[in-house]
Amino acid sequence: MEPENKIRDILHPRQAGLKKPSDSPKKSMPGQKPAGHKNPILAAVITLLIVFAIAFGAKIADLKNKTIASGKFIYEKAGEGASALEALDTSKAKTAFGFINQEIKKIKNELDKIGFSKILSFGEILTPLAKEIPATLTDLIAFSGRVVSLTDKADDLANNAFRMAFNKEGEKLLKTLRDLKDDLKAVIGLSGSLKSHATALKIPLPENYLELTVRLYRGEALLDSLLNMLDSERSLHIAVLFQNPSEIRPAGGFIGSYGDIALENGSITSIDVRDIYDPDGWVEEKIIPPHPLQSITDTWEARDANWFFDFPTSAEKVLSMLNKSKIYSEKNIRFSAALAINVHLVEDLLEILGEIPLPEYNLTVTKDNFLEVVQKEVESGEDKTKGEPKRILKTLTPLILEKLTNLSSEHKRALAARLTQRIKSKDILAYTEDRTLEGYLQNERLGGEIFSPEGKNSDDYLAIVHSNIAGGKTDALIKESVVLESSIDSRGKISNKLTLEREHTGKDKKEWWYRTPNKDYFQILTLEGARLLGVSGHDKKTPSAPVHKPSYLRDPDIEAIEKTSEWLPEFKVTRSNQFGKTTFANWLTTAAGENKKLILEYENPEMINVTSGTNYKFVYERQSGVRPNFSYTIFAPTGYIWQENNKPSFIYETENPESRIMLDLTLEKLK
DSSP, rough: OHHHHHHHHEEEEEEETTGGGGOOHHHTTTTOOOOGSHHHHHHHHHHHHHHHHHHHHHHHHHHHHHHHHHHHHHHHHHHHHHHHTTTOOOHHHHHHHHHHHHHHHHEEEEEEEETTTHHHHHHHHTOOGHHHHHHHHHHHHHHHHHHHHHHHHHHHHHHHHHHHHHOOOOHHHHHHHHHHHHHHHHHHHHHHHHHHHHHHHOOOOOTHHHHHHHHHHHHHHHHHHHHEEEEHHSSSEEEEEEEEGGOTTTTTTTTEEEEEEEEETEEEEEEEETTTHHHHOOOOOOEEEOOGGGOOOOOOOGGGGGOOOSSHHOOOOOOOHHHSHHHHTTTOOOEEEEEEEEEEHHHOOOOOHHHHHGGGGGGGOTTTHHHHHHHHHHHSSHHHHHHOHHHHHHHHHHHHHHHHHHOOHHHHHHHHHHHHHHHTTTTTEEEEEEEHHHHHHTTTTOOOOOOOOOOOOOSEEEEEEESSSSSSGGGGEEEEEEEEEEOOOOOOOOOEEEEEEEEOOOOTOSSHHHHHHHEEEEEEEETTTTTEEOOOOOOOOOOOOOOTTSSSOOOOHHHHHHHHOOOETTTEEEEEEEEEEEEEEEEEEEEOOOEEEEEEEEEOOOOOOOOOEEEEEEEEEETTTTOOOOEEEEOOTTTEEETTTSSSSSEEEHHHHHHEEEEEEEEEEEE
């Protein structure tokens, strides 16, 4: 309600439950005073309010215009702040919310100058709503102030958290996190108070108020979990998994090396980079490997444990196997979190940090030569002859981390932008045993979990999962394109034709690990219950008999998948179920200089309702470390078009698909 209208409402006699003089009885009852003299104090108050209204009317009218302008300014700055937070630019968000706080204070100062609060204190006699206005302004100022404080601390963490942890300033880091939690708790309390004011004043709440409130409570729970992990007497160990997409595996790449980052009370106490074979050599427990891996190893260990497209499952297996190694179990060390990164992220870091000299190798590592240099040292360098093929990574990692602690503000912003893009591209994945933190990671697209919707499933789903098994480092030189054509018939049946084309461009490379044939165990994941109609272009390799070793253990997740496996002799592929998806799998070998094309045709298990307004959802998930060109075409039933483009076919194409693409389309019948 506009300010002058609010005061007019307060001053109007009917709003106070009073009668106008003309409505009063013409005559008084015996012994009764005339109605006009019933309450002389109230009459005086009304008279004073009328005088105040006349005196301040001009100022209030002027204030109205100022308030409208302020509202537009606040709305604009709120949008800037929200966008800045989404872009991880906490400094810009802090500035935007600071302007909002100043503007609200300015409004209150203007009201105080004209004695608005005093007018409202008189108005409380007339209506209880009047007292809500100054209380609302007070809470609003407190709310915006806390938001400024919160973004200030978030900005401090974004700029200095890594430096504080790396430079043994863990206590300072923990204090900032605790203060941030206090601000968030205050924001939650003030949010509830402002909701009460809005209800009393009949001001509609934002449509997303409930969603925002849930986010605030989740944020508080997140900070609780983070503080519980960091503020502990026991060391926190995080496994940093270096996944090499040149040798692709379901979760992103072969884990040739890993780092053990230990933290105590918020400070990094040690960073130990190792070859993955070190802990694998100290595990007594023997586990039967997944069937496709049985040709290269007789036991399943940490190096091959990222076998699942669902990253949380892969990470849990890797951590479990590391924890069982005597290297850690005998020291009572236990990993409770994992961070998986690949070469693309390291290249981004080197582009921002600049070149890093390695005098002992007579090398200078840059963004452009990182992959080539490291793989050459690992495969044929002097360190390999000494039994330490991954030592170059052990030397390079601390130098990168040290440079990260001294980034300029400009470079920090550039790094934040790159990290955002790498998260979208699935080049950074994270996992933790803490359920609250894990939920946050998945919500922020860091979890790498397989798509599993609540309620209605998608109408179509596709994920293509590659595993390089004894195929060198050839995935670095594979060009891939994925083309999916789907059509819906008049009954609502969905038929699909998938064309996967892979070209091996390593023919002229001098290194053997680039020239060797690419041996790919492919898995096509689609809707559970999908029916295969035809397949061509693959190796048609009949699977060997599975290994049976009574003294070896069986992993329950591998066993659950393999129990559903069925060989389809007419198609020469294996069909199985995993994570609520039907999978078609076999081998596709591509020699250097060769181009292979795999074609699958299949039907979806359920029909859709063919009518105007029917929603159609398609989900595509890309494997971490793979960069295919992707094209999707969906043909509407005869007599229908898609509302989104007013055409009978909808085409989506991209040369760099994000980790998950979700398309929502709507059928419309032609008139």
